[in-house]
Amino acid sequence: MRFLPGRAIALAVILALVLLPMIPSAAQQPRRGGALRIAHIGEPPTLDQHWTTAAITGHIMYHVNEGLFAVNKKFEPKPVLVDKWTLAPDRLTYTFTLRRGVKFHNGKEMTSEDVKASLERWGRIATRGRSLFANVVSVTNPDPLTVVMKLREPYALLALDLGWVGQSAVIFPKEVIDEAGTGMVKRFISTGPYRFVEHLPDRHIRLDRFEGYAARTEEPDGATGRKHAYFDSIYIIPVPDAAVRIAGVKRGEYHFAETIPPDEYDRLRTDPDLVPYITETASWLTAVFNNRSPLMGNRKIRQAFQAVLDQEAVMRAAYGNPRFWRIDPGLMPKEHYLWTDAGKEFVNQKNTERARQLLAEAGYKGEPIRWVTTMEYVAYGTAAQVVKPMLERAGFVVDLQVVDWATLVARRARPELWDVFSTAFSFVADPVLLLSLQPTWPGWYDNRDMNAMMTLMRRHSDPKVRHELWKRMQKLWYEDAGTIKFGDYFVLHLFRKELKGYVNIPTHVWWNSWLETR
Amino acid sequence: MTGYIVRRLIALLPVLMIVATVGFFLIYLTPGDPASVMLGPDATTEDVANLKHHMGLDRPLLIQLLRWYGRTLQGDLGYSIFLQRPVLQAIFERIEPTVMLTLMSLTVAVLIGIPAGVVAAVRRNTWVDQAAMGVALFGVSVPTFWMGLNLILLFSVYLGLFPVAGYVPLDQSLAGAFRSLVLPAFTLGFSASALIARMTRSSMLEVLGQDYIRTARSKGNRERIVIYHHALRNAMIPTLTVVGLALGGLLAGAIVTETVFALPGVGRLVISSVMRRDYPVVQGVLIFVASSYVMVNLLIDVLYVYLDPRIKYA
Numbered sequence: 001m002r003f004l005p006g007r008a009i010a011l012a013v014i015l016a017l018v019l020l021p022m023i024p025s026a027a028q029q030p031r032r033g034g035a036l037r038i039a040h041i042g043e044p045p046t047l048d049q050h051w052t053t054a055a056i057t058g059h060i061m062y063h064v065n066e067g068l069f070a071v072n073k074k075f076e077p078k079p080v081l082v083d084k085w086t087l088a089p090d091r092l093t094y095t096f097t098l099r100r101g102v103k104f105h106n107g108k109e110m111t112s113e114d115v116k117a118s119l120e121r122w123g124r125i126a127t128r129g130r131s132l133f134a135n136v137v138s139v140t141n142p143d144p145l146t147v148v149m150k151l152r153e154p155y156a157l158l159a160l161d162l163g164w165v166g167q168s169a170v171i172f173p174k175e176v177i178d179e180a181g182t183g184m185v186k187r188f189i190s191t192g193p194y195r196f197v198e199h200l201p202d203r204h205i206r207l208d209r210f211e212g213y214a215a216r217t218e219e220p221d222g223a224t225g226r227k228h229a230y231f232d233s234i235y236i237i238p239v240p241d242a243a244v245r246i247a248g249v250k251r252g253e254y255h256f257a258e259t260i261p262p263d264e265y266d267r268l269r270t271d272p273d274l275v276p277y278i279t280e281t282a283s284w285l286t287a288v289f290n291n292r293s294p295l296m297g298n299r300k301i302r303q304a305f306q307a308v309l310d311q312e313a314v315m316r317a318a319y320g321n322p323r324f325w326r327i328d329p330g331l332m333p334k335e336h337y338l339w340t341d342a343g344k345e346f347v348n349q350k351n352t353e354r355a356r357q358l359l360a361e362a363g364y365k366g367e368p369i370r371w372v373t374t375m376e377y378v379a380y381g382t383a384a385q386v387v388k389p390m391l392e393r394a395g396f397v398v399d400l401q402v403v404d405w406a407t408l409v410a411r412r413a414r415p416e417l418w419d420v421f422s423t424a425f426s427f428v429a430d431p432v433l434l435l436s437l438q439p440t441w442p443g444w445y446d447n448r449d450m451n452a453m454m455t456l457m458r459r460h461s462d463p464k465v466r467h468e469l470w471k472r473m474q475k476l477w478y479e480d481a482g483t484i485k486f487g488d489y490f491v492l493h494l495f496r497k498e499l500k501g502y503v504n505i506p507t508h509v510w511w512n513s514w515l516e517t518r
Numbered sequence: 519m520t521g522y523i524v525r526r527l528i529a530l531l532p533v534l535m536i537v538a539t540v541g542f543f544l545i546y547l548t549p550g551d552p553a554s555v556m557l558g559p560d561a562t563t564e565d566v567a568n569l570k571h572h573m574g575l576d577r578p579l580l581i582q583l584l585r586w587y588g589r590t591l592q593g594d595l596g597y598s599i600f601l602q603r604p605v606l607q608a609i610f611e612r613i614e615p616t617v618m619l620t621l622m623s624l625t626v627a628v629l630i631g632i633p634a635g636v637v638a639a640v641r642r643n644t645w646v647d648q649a650a651m652g653v654a655l656f657g658v659s660v661p662t663f664w665m666g667l668n669l670i671l672l673f674s675v676y677l678g679l680f681p682v683a684g685y686v687p688l689d690q691s692l693a694g695a696f697r698s699l700v701l702p703a704f705t706l707g708f709s710a711s712a713l714i715a716r717m718t719r720s721s722m723l724e725v726l727g728q729d730y731i732r733t734a735r736s737k738g739n740r741e742r743i744v745i746y747h748h749a750l751r752n753a754m755i756p757t758l759t760v761v762g763l764a765l766g767g768l769l770a771g772a773i774v775t776e777t778v779f780a781l782p783g784v785g786r787l788v789i790s791s792v793m794r795r796d797y798p799v800v801q802g803v804l805i806f807v808a809s810s811y812v813m814v815n816l817l818i819d820v821l822y823v824y825l826d827p828r829i830k831y832a
Contacts, residue, residue: 042790043790045556045558051556052556052557052561053558053559053560054557054559127557127561127565130565166560167558186602201601201608201790202780202782202783202786202787203684203685238780239683239684239780240780241667241777244682244683244779244780247670247674247675247682248683250675251678253681404793406551406795407548407549409554409566410551411549413563413566413567441562442562
């Protein structure tokens with residue numbers, strides 16, 4: 001065939017016409033401006049991120065505060081305020097070089113003094129911080145851009161601990177920390193892309209764009225990389241009633257609504273203006289055993305409890321639509337590199353006979369199992385109500401105590417008051433952080449072998465070694481019936497279609513998202 | 519009259535004392551504490567115990583009670599643990615939506631309740647009477663949160679007439695404040711109107727049977743004058759009592775309504791403070807609400823004198 005330039009050109013034109021619409025159009029370009037309105041479930045207990053483990057404080061203040069590290073999509077720690085860092089060959093001395101020219105919201109430039117003061121305060125008051133700082137010999141700042149941390153023993157997860165979202169090791173100016181004394185910080189100043197403007201309780205929390213923000217240059221990835229503040233302001237509005245949060249998003253009064261009942265999913269999906277968003281990180285629904293109580297301290301009774309469960313029935317009752325839950329033996333979620341199904345034979349056994357036998361061997365004489373639960377988080381209470389008859393069929397006597405959340409939290413601190421309590425564990429990036437494996441956390445699961453393996457887990461950074469170790473730990477945990485994992489669940493959020501660029505790894509990230517004009 | 523009011527105000531003190539004491543024990547004896555709420559669900563037992571000690575919540579109850587009496591007598595309602603400001607300031611920051619909501623609901627309640635009661639009494643045992651009383655029965659029976667959600671669905675989501683929730687302060691926009699309160703005020707006012715309608719009806723019926731009404735009619739007064747001038751004024755005394763009671767009920771109903779409509783009022787403050795075990799705020803609001811309740815009753819008693827000159831307080 002002869003070469004026909006005319007035909008080639010025509011072909012090129014046609015190709016261009018077909019392909020052009022596939023290139024992201026101008027509408028997909030981020031747009032600066034506007035105010036994002038978020039309907040949240042309630043009020044944060046405090047805005048001081050060093051103080052509280054409450055998720056809601058993190059949701060909000062993560063946009064204001066920054067730490068030395070944060071985690072990316074794969075939950076790996078990446079530097080945020082740190083420029084470069086080195087670990088000495090003895091694996092005990094960390095040297096962090098801070099980024100130059102990072103400004104606090106009050107205009108002052110961040111120095112190593114601020115970092116030292118912040119890390120030390122976090123190590124004094126945060127739960128995670130205290131456990132890390134038990135292993136810290138010193139924090140020094142030889143020059144304004146360098147912070148040196150010396151450890152007693154090698155610890156593989158230092159950067160992850162410093163960058164984790166819950167009760168985060170965020171950096172405040174030194175004067176803010178001095179001002180706080182032994183109490184909470186009084187001014188909410190850090191280096192994030194949004195700055196704190198006001199908190200009118202039960203009305204709103206307002207954040208504004210921080211014009212002096214020094215962004216990183218890497219591509220955005222999870223909570224790391226480049227951060228752009230496209231909104232002029234973000235309003236976080238407490239709206240306690242879920243039905244009202246939905247109505248508000250439908251009506252366009254809010255752009256985003258936190259935590260929507262999964263039952264609404266099918267109905268909301270059909271609305272062209274709305275995007276129902278299912279979180280990608282799983283949390284797990286659990287019943288925690290009191291290992292210090294005479295009853296649940298008995299391994300056989302715990303195993304009987306585990307044997308009797310029909311976990312699918314529990315999860316279906318608690319979360320409905322199977323899009324929102326799964327039965328999975330992994331204590332680390334399926335998406336995590338350490339996932340394993342070790343011990344899966346103990347999951348979803350539905351074995352009433354075995355339970356009866358175990359109870360007989362344990363010498364159980366019908367003493368009531370005091371199970372403290374709450375309807376404040378409906379799934380917790382529902383699960384307990386579904387499990388109760390399962391247990392009773394095997395011969396358990398169950399004293400179900402439904403209380404409000406604050407009561408539950410107070411009661412669980414006192415081992416003499418309870419045998420089982422309901423709660424949920426949110427996603428953590430490493431088994432070392434799993435609450436159900438901490439001998440210090442209510443439940444007090446304390447197994448010598450497990451603790452020894454935990455120590456190894458803390459020291460080793462080789463993924464292969466860790467995976468082997470973790471398989472054994474998970475298996476032991478199931479054999480021991482340390483705590484019950486009913487199943488993984490996912491949370492539903494709702495937003496309007498004009499909100500673009502929103503990601504939820506590992507928590508809400510509203511920087512880099514924008515409002516498209518309609 | 520002045521002497522009477524002063525005596526009533528002095529009598530207020532023991533009432534407040536009782537309310538304060540009961541309130542103190544109710545909230546302190548409720549399990550749960552502000553420290554564990556503040557530290558969040560993942561905190562260790564040890565951390566919570568440390569913070570409780572820091573807050574002075576591990577001291578004997580009696581000591582805490584006495585300290586609190588001491589402060590309250592000096593007019594100091596204490597300092598909110600969570601809001602980080604004096605309780606009195608926290609209450610006053612929240613008072614505007616609650617007062618506005620209460621006044622608007624009371625207006626709705628009176629505007630629906632009194633005419634409905636009058637009409638029902640005048641057209642006794644007709645379909646009008648039955649319809650009015652049927653609606654009234656519906657009003658008292660329906661839970662306010664359910665009613666609120668349905669109103670939101672109809673008027674906000676489908677018709678787009680009013681905002682879904684939230685409050686616009688008066689100093690920002692008068693119309694905005696009004697618009698944000700229409701649905702909650704109707705929700706609350708409607709249920710209160712039922713009570714008023716029933717009371718108006720029965721006291722109207724009683725008055726309409728009196729001799730002076732027959733006299734008024736026989737003098738050739740028009741029926742409208744007889745009913746609104748002669749009968750209604752005399753039927754107002756029991757109605758007014760009910761209006762006063764309804765006002766107390768509105769304050770209580772505001773707690774639910776403010777939560778549904780996300781209004782930043784005193785009712786919402788109570789709910790969140792109880793949940794967080796913010797002791798000083800709960801106690802402060804209790805005293806505050808109890809005193810306003812007593813004051814409203816006093817006001818109603820004083821109003822009697824203007825409605826019925828035969829009533830005299832010595």
